[in-house]
Amino acid sequence: MMSMYILCNVTTTGFVYVLLLNHFLGSLARPLYPLPSKFNTDKQQLQTFRPFNIAHRGSNGEFPEETAASYVRAIEEGADFLETDILASKDGVLICFHDVILDNTTNVADYKEFSDRQRTYEVQGDDITGWFVVDFTIAELKTLKVKQRYQFRDQQYNGKFSIITFEEFISIALDAPRVVGIYPEIKNPVFINQHVKWLGGKRFEDIFVDILLRNGYKGPYMSDDWLKQPVFIQSFAPTSLVYASKLIDSPKILLIDDVTIPTQDTNQSYWEITSESYFEYIKEYVVGIGPWKDTVVPPQNNYLSTPTDLVAKAHAYDLQVHPYTYRNENQFLHFDFHQDPYAEYEFWINQMGVDGLFTDFTGSLHRYQEWTSFAAAPNASAADRLLHRISLLIDAYRGK
Numbered sequence: 001m002m003s004m005y006i007l008c009n010v011t012t013t014g015f016v017y018v019l020l021l022n023h024f025l026g027s028l029a030r031p032l033y034p035l036p037s038k039f040n041t042d043k044q045q046l047q048t049f050r051p052f053n054i055a056h057r058g059s060n061g062e063f064p065e066e067t068a069a070s071y072v073r074a075i076e077e078g079a080d081f082l083e084t085d086i087l088a089s090k091d092g093v094l095i096c097f098h099d100v101i102l103d104n105t106t107n108v109a110d111y112k113e114f115s116d117r118q119r120t121y122e123v124q125g126d127d128i129t130g131w132f133v134v135d136f137t138i139a140e141l142k143t144l145k146v147k148q149r150y151q152f153r154d155q156q157y158n159g160k161f162s163i164i165t166f167e168e169f170i171s172i173a174l175d176a177p178r179v180v181g182i183y184p185e186i187k188n189p190v191f192i193n194q195h196v197k198w199l200g201g202k203r204f205e206d207i208f209v210d211i212l213l214r215n216g217y218k219g220p221y222m223s224d225d226w227l228k229q230p231v232f233i234q235s236f237a238p239t240s241l242v243y244a245s246k247l248i249d250s251p252k253i254l255l256i257d258d259v260t261i262p263t264q265d266t267n268q269s270y271w272e273i274t275s276e277s278y279f280e281y282i283k284e285y286v287v288g289i290g291p292w293k294d295t296v297v298p299p300q301n302n303y304l305s306t307p308t309d310l311v312a313k314a315h316a317y318d319l320q321v322h323p324y325t326y327r328n329e330n331q332f333l334h335f336d337f338h339q340d341p342y343a344e345y346e347f348w349i350n351q352m353g354v355d356g357l358f359t360d361f362t363g364s365l366h367r368y369q370e371w372t373s374f375a376a377a378p379n380a381s382a383a384d385r386l387l388h389r390i391s392l393l394i395d396a397y398r399g400k
């Protein structure tokens with residue numbers, strides 16, 4: 001016995017998805033993915049019918065952030081995209097690392113040979129003191145080990161993994177057994193261009209784009225090239241995104257910080273860059289925005305207050321909205337969610353209608369979406385939903 005369903009819908013971002021589902025009684029395999037069609041590859045394609053699961057610094061709720069282990073774990077757990085922050089070493093090699101200093105997430109303080117390497121530099125108007133990434137060669141950086149940023153997370157993998165390069169990160173994504181996208185950030189470009197110099201006067205952004213192009217990343221959002229190797233380029237610096245858009249046609253996302261923090265390069269306020277006239281301007285360069293979630297729905301005394309109109313406004317300009325950062329732990333969950341990260345996902349996906357979510361816990365978001373996105377399909381009958389749930393239960397029972 002076989003039943004086949006064709007579901008069509010137009011998402012908020014305006015693209016049409018077609019999802020074909022085959023249910024064969026007795027072989028209830030993973031039911032939720034579109035069939036591979038036009039590509040000569042056995043790899044399961046990127047899902048594009050529900051909000052993107054963006055693995056923030058990998059599965060960094062479990063493993064030290066931005067390490068190979070963290071990214072491999074995120075692939076296992078169902079990430080659509082692997083997110084990473086790109087900085088540069090003293091000798092110009094691009095690496096996956098979040099902070100401009102090594103202090104908080106590596107064991108650099110244990111190295112006697114680097115004890116005289118601490119500096120104070122101005123970063124975005126603030127003086128910061130520490131061991132700066134840009135004062136270390138890639139060979140030196142490779143001798144360090146990464147550790148967990150938060151004390152309340154598992155510490156057993158501290159000291160086990162090295163910093164990886166942007167190219168090593170790309171190989172992890174390309175080697176995945178299914179199509180997994182990448183979501184690299186041009187991090188602190190003003191600071192990096194001040195401190196690191198490349199041959200021929202190339203800028204940080206040039207090197208960043210060269211690496212993407214050399215590894216086959218290209219094509220506008222949802223093009224065949226993009227679907228083969230999906231990428232979103234993100235930055236808090238609008239100038240870098242506008243510059244990069246002359247070099248590569250891949251989709252770009254403008255990150256938006258707290259309401260009190262001006263843009264790193266153009267010194268524009270939060271209110272300027274979320275205005276209608278700014279969206280009208282920036283939509284020529286980006287496909288969406290990545291706002292901090294507390295600016296979209298500001299909390300008061302740890303409860304959510306009335307949502308702003310940011311999501312609706314962005315959607316009106318055909319801009320996607322990918323807020324950051326979703327974290328399972330109680331200290332990050334507003335009281336409205338009753339210590340339940342699934343309740344938070346439910347709110348942001350179904351009530352706020354966002355198009356992607358940066359999460360520290362890819363496995364949780366994946367599981368939430370597997371359980372709910374089919375049930376929420378506009379067209380599924382009660383019997384379809386039941387079948388889907390049974391298949392998930394069987395998968396869970398088999399330990400898949």
Ligand SMILES: *[C@@H]1O[C@H](CO)[C@@H](O)[C@H](O)[C@H]1NC(C)=O
Binds near residue numbers: 099100101104
């Ligand atoms: C490093 O950790 C300290 C102490 O928790 C914090 O104040 C500081 O902001 C962190 N530095 C960076 C660059 O994240």
Ligand SMILES: *[C@@H]1O[C@H](CO)[C@@H](O)[C@H](O)[C@H]1NC(C)=O
Binds near residue numbers: 262267
């Ligand atoms: C950025 O803008 C603010 C507010 O307009 C201004 O006070 C400040 O001096 C500017 N900073 C720089 C570095 O231009």
Ligand SMILES: *[C@@H]1O[C@H](CO)[C@@H](O)[C@H](O)[C@H]1NC(C)=O
Binds near residue numbers: 006007008379
């Ligand atoms: C389901 O959706 C398809 C395509 O939009 C439509 O043709 C069909 O009539 C729908 N079926 C039901 C039962 O609503």
